[in-house]
Amino acid sequence: MNxxxxxxxxxxxxxxxxxxxxxxxxxRLEQARGKALARQRRxxxxxxxxxxxxxxxxxxxxxxxxxxxxxxxxxxxWMAPLVAxxxxxVAISDWQNEREIERLAALDFAVLLDDGPLEAYADxxxxxxxxxxxxxx
Numbered sequence: 001m002n003x004x005x006x007x008x009x010x011x012x013x014x015x016x017x018x019x020x021x022x023x024x025x026x027x028r029l030e031q032a033r034g035k036a037l038a039r040q041r042r043x044x045x046x047x048x049x050x051x052x053x054x055x056x057x058x059x060x061x062x063x064x065x066x067x068x069x070x071x072x073x074x075x076x077x078w079m080a081p082l083v084a085x086x087x088x089x090v091a092i093s094d095w096q097n098e099r100e101i102e103r104l105a106a107l108d109f110a111v112l113l114d115d116g117p118l119e120a121y122a123d124x125x126x127x128x129x130x131x132x133x134x135x136x137x
Contacts, residue, residue, distance in 0.1 A: 111126075
């Protein structure tokens with residue numbers, strides 16, 4: 001038996017059972033359904049409360065007041081880790097750039113004072129830099 005056939009058999013069983021209900025029961029079920037739908041329309045869309053994201057203080061009113069107030073803080077809670085990660089990436093990149101600049105400045109200073117290591121003169125990038133400076137002059 002496949003899924004469609006199983007669903008058809010269940011629907012048939014429910015329809016047969018509904019036909020055997022007396023009029024008063026059917027009327028009460030219809031009224032209860034109407035009341036539930038009206039209550040749902042008045043309530044609006046359902047909101048999900050996440051206790052882990054709500055701030056709590058002893059004796060203080062709740063932060064989420066429903067409409068307005070500090071409710072935006074709960075929605076922005078997922079953005080805080082992303083902002084912290086972006087700030088960390090920028091800070092690490094800046095720090096690495098500063099270290100590279102300091103390293104190159106120390107090497108240039110040592111070469112200018114003529115007490116630099118011999119490896120600096122043998123470096124391929126250093127030779128290209130010297131050739132570019134000679135061509136610019």
